[in-house]
Amino acid sequence: MPNDDASRAPPSSKADASVAGAAALSQVGGSESAPTGPRAGAERGRAKTLPRVDAAAPELVPARMVNEVLYCPRLMYLEWSQGEFVDNAFTVEGRAVHARADRPGTPRTTEGPDDGPSVPHQTRSVWLSSARLGLTAKIDVVDHDADGSVSPIEYKRGKRPKVVEGAYLPERAQLCAQVLLLREHGYRCEQAFIYYAGEKRRLEIGIDDALIATTLAAVDRARELVTLGELPPPLVDSPKCRGCSLVGVCLPDEVTLLRALAGGSPEPEMEQLTKAAPDLVGPLDPDPWSLAGTDVLPKRVRPLLPARQERQALYVQEQGARIGLDGYCLMVRGKESQNRVGLAHISHVAVWGNVQISTQALRTLMERGIPACFLTYGGWFVGHAVGAGSSNIELRMAQHAMATKKATCTRLARGFVCSKILNCRTLLRRNASGVDRELLALRHLARKASQSASVETLLGIEGTAARIYFGAFTRMLKSRTGSLQFDLEGRNRRPPKDPVNALLSFAYSLLTKEFVLATRAAGLEPLLGFYHRPRFGRPALALDLMEEFRPLIADSVVINVLNNQVVAPGDFLSSMTGVALRPAARRRVIEAHERRMAEVITHPVFRYRISYRRVLEVQARLLCRLLLGEIDVYPPFRTR
Ligand code: SF4
Numbered sequence: 001m002p003n004d005d006a007s008r009a010p011p012s013s014k015a016d017a018s019v020a021g022a023a024a025l026s027q028v029g030g031s032e033s034a035p036t037g038p039r040a041g042a043e044r045g046r047a048k049t050l051p052r053v054d055a056a057a058p059e060l061v062p063a064r065m066v067n068e069v070l071y072c073p074r075l076m077y078l079e080w081s082q083g084e085f086v087d088n089a090f091t092v093e094g095r096a097v098h099a100r101a102d103r104p105g106t107p108r109t110t111e112g113p114d115d116g117p118s119v120p121h122q123t124r125s126v127w128l129s130s131a132r133l134g135l136t137a138k139i140d141v142v143d144h145d146a147d148g149s150v151s152p153i154e155y156k157r158g159k160r161p162k163v164v165e166g167a168y169l170p171e172r173a174q175l176c177a178q179v180l181l182l183r184e185h186g187y188r189c190e191q192a193f194i195y196y197a198g199e200k201r202r203l204e205i206g207i208d209d210a211l212i213a214t215t216l217a218a219v220d221r222a223r224e225l226v227t228l229g230e231l232p233p234p235l236v237d238s239p240k241c242r243g244c245s246l247v248g249v250c251l252p253d254e255v256t257l258l259r260a261l262a263g264g265s266p267e268p269e270m271e272q273l274t275k276a277a278p279d280l281v282g283p284l285d286p287d288p289w290s291l292a293g294t295d296v297l298p299k300r301v302r303p304l305l306p307a308r309q310e311r312q313a314l315y316v317q318e319q320g321a322r323i324g325l326d327g328y329c330l331m332v333r334g335k336e337s338q339n340r341v342g343l344a345h346i347s348h349v350a351v352w353g354n355v356q357i358s359t360q361a362l363r364t365l366m367e368r369g370i371p372a373c374f375l376t377y378g379g380w381f382v383g384h385a386v387g388a389g390s391s392n393i394e395l396r397m398a399q400h401a402m403a404t405k406k407a408t409c410t411r412l413a414r415g416f417v418c419s420k421i422l423n424c425r426t427l428l429r430r431n432a433s434g435v436d437r438e439l440l441a442l443r444h445l446a447r448k449a450s451q452s453a454s455v456e457t458l459l460g461i462e463g464t465a466a467r468i469y470f471g472a473f474t475r476m477l478k479s480r481t482g483s484l485q486f487d488l489e490g491r492n493r494r495p496p497k498d499p500v501n502a503l504l505s506f507a508y509s510l511l512t513k514e515f516v517l518a519t520r521a522a523g524l525e526p527l528l529g530f531y532h533r534p535r536f537g538r539p540a541l542a543l544d545l546m547e548e549f550r551p552l553i554a555d556s557v558v559i560n561v562l563n564n565q566v567v568a569p570g571d572f573l574s575s576m577t578g579v580a581l582r583p584a585a586r587r588r589v590i591e592a593h594e595r596r597m598a599e600v601i602t603h604p605v606f607r608y609r610i611s612y613r614r615v616l617e618v619q620a621r622l623l624c625r626l627l628l629g630e631i632d633v634y635p636p637f638r639t640r
Contacts, residue, residue: 060129060131060134061134061222062080062137063136063137063174063181064174066170066174066219067171068080070169070218071240074233074234074235075250076225077230078231080226081226081229082395085246086248121144122141123142125138126139128185129181130185133216137174139153139178140153140154140195149187149188149189150182150187150189151189151193152189153192153195154192157197157198160199160201165206166203166205167203169214172205173211173215175192176207176215177215180216231630234251234253234255237253238252242302242304247304248305248617248621249624251622253302253606254618255625255631257606258631259632301606301607301608303608307609307611308598308611308614311344311346312346313346313594314341314349314350315349315351315352316355317351317583317586319353320355321334321335322357322358323358324360328342328344329342330349343370348372348373350375350513354377357372362385367387371521379586380509395522395628396523396525398627399524399525399528399627402627409455410452412634413452413531413544414458415634416545416547417449417452417461418450419548419637420465421462422442423549423551423639424442424550425443427476427551427552428442428469428472428475431476435475438468438471438472442469445461446465458531469551473555478562495577495578495579495580496579496580497578499571499579502578502579502581503562504554504555504558506589507593510554511554514546514613515539515542515546516539516542518616518619519620522623522624524623526540527540528540531544545620549612549637552639553593556596557589557593560596561588566585566588567588596612598611604637606618615637622635
């Protein structure tokens with residue numbers, strides 16, 4: 001059964017699953033997700049019915065979803081109703097275990113010392129459904145005993161957990177669902193087993209009336225949640241979230257914090273916080289509580305994801321180079337060299353101009369969810385190739401619905417523009433002297449932006465702020481780079497007319513690529529924005545989200561490469577039409593960009609350490625949570 005172990009916390013973190021589940025039916029759905037006391041009313045009040053294609057109830061509940069709903073109702077909903085799936089080490093290992101179980105003819109003798117008695121016959125990958133039970137399951141292995149009875153065997157990664165029942169409740173209920181299906185199809189089935197690949201042993205699972213009742217209640221609960229279209233709230237401070245493959249999609253602690261700050265359900269800590277800093281509870285506006293950079297937030301958001309992504313981008317800009325597939329690697333062949341890069345180490349591929357990718361390589365990239373980005377030789381982002389992508393149709397529908405709402409667009413645009421101006425101001429304050437007038441003007445414009453009533457007004461404010469900021473941009477450059485010309489009138493592009501503008505255009509192009517990938521990975525439509533209007537081929541949403549990051553990432557990289565003489569006047573090609581970077585200098589700028597993306601900072605709101613690349617992912621996911629009605633405010637990213 002593919003991915004069955006997937007989305008699972010490591011065994012040690014599942015202890016509470018067993019405890020919660022032991023109380024059977026009334027707790028189906030998890031006590032953590034159905035809070036009582038002061039939180040309960042607010043939580044219920046927040047439940048949103050998501051946009052739906054059709055309210056038709058799913059007829060058959062997969063046995064795996066029985067497992068999921070008992071583990072975490074939100075996980076079940078995200079996986080089943082919204083089609084979210086993200087691999088982590090546990091899902092990959094679980095898939096490998098199931099692949100072996102599914103393989104016809106795998107001899108039982110390879111499965112370990114305690115593999116059970118030999119049986120006359122064994123069937124693999126048995127798919128059964130029952131309309132009466134409302135269940136469907138693909139059973140890894142079914143043993144047929146000499147007396148005519150059968151026993152399902154469910155394969156799991158890892159070792160047996162140390163719990164009295166021998167296995168956690170969600171896993172026992174999944175196996176129970178399989179037993180019920182076998183019985184429904186006329187088989188005599190009294191025994192069921194879980195095979196733990198980590199110790200090559202199988203464990204018999206007792207199927208009693210209490211487990212059957214819990215399993216059937218879980219089937220009803222799963223169907224009910226999906227039919228209602230309600231995304232259950234995240235578990236609170238649950239160890240289950242550690243190791244959950246969807247933690248980066250769910251953002252349990254981040255969502256809980258933002259919801260509490262919105263004033264809906266203050267918990268004790270939040271009540272204290274509210275008393276200490278009344279400004280933190282405010283109207284729904286961009287950064288209504290001035291969260292960014294404040295010192296008053298409690299340290300309650302756990303860093304559940306690694307601070308930095310281990311995989312790296314593969315850039316190929318040698319004209320005429322060819323990218324092919326070589327086993328589990330990509331082989332990049334240039335005129336004079338060739339490089340082999342393991343697919344497991346690649347986050348995405350970006351190619352400039354005339355670089356060829358073989359069909360096999362492209363298909364493998366798509367299958368593995370590794371995007372391939374295409375840029376012109378001059379660095380203009382043309383597009384990207386991805387696999388089938390996210391199947392979260394609810395999210396797409398919500399994005400389309402929100403994009404038609406003027407008030408929502410204005411509110412989001414206020415946050416983007418206000419934060420961009422403030423981040424520009426921060427960069428200027430940190431890197432230039434004698435710019436007091438500009439700093440004052442930018443602060444004034446940021447305030448105006450935060451109060452702006454329309455997107456049209458914001459465009460004007462943004463334009464004025466850009467003139468002031470770029471008018472002072474050269475003051476952030478050290479004097480030894482004075483030989484590089486910069487148009488003091490501000491930005492010019494398409495094509496850029498001077499070296500610094502050429503660098504800025506190139507850096508913005510790289511950043512656009514990053515945001516297209518981040519929004520696409522989150523299941524959003526990059527072409528449909530809220531501030532930037534839709535236009536043929538324009539990644540409007542990516543441009544929206546990158547506004548506040550332009551100074552923090554792209555401008556910062558440009559200042560860095562100029563001030564540290566990573567590029568020199570000789571690195572630019574001037575023509576009648578404009579100025580462009582030479583390939584060697586481009587490579588050095590890409591390296592500087594990648595260094596910046598990998599740089600680990602303290603998140604201004606959540607207070608954990610995180611790389612800029614991860615910040616982009618989190619921001620895109622937070623926008624999803626906003627669009628799906630879970631949080632009321634998109635928290636822009638600002639530094640001080
Ligand atoms: S991260 Fe936690 S709350 Fe979110 S789906 Fe996973 S287990 Fe559930």
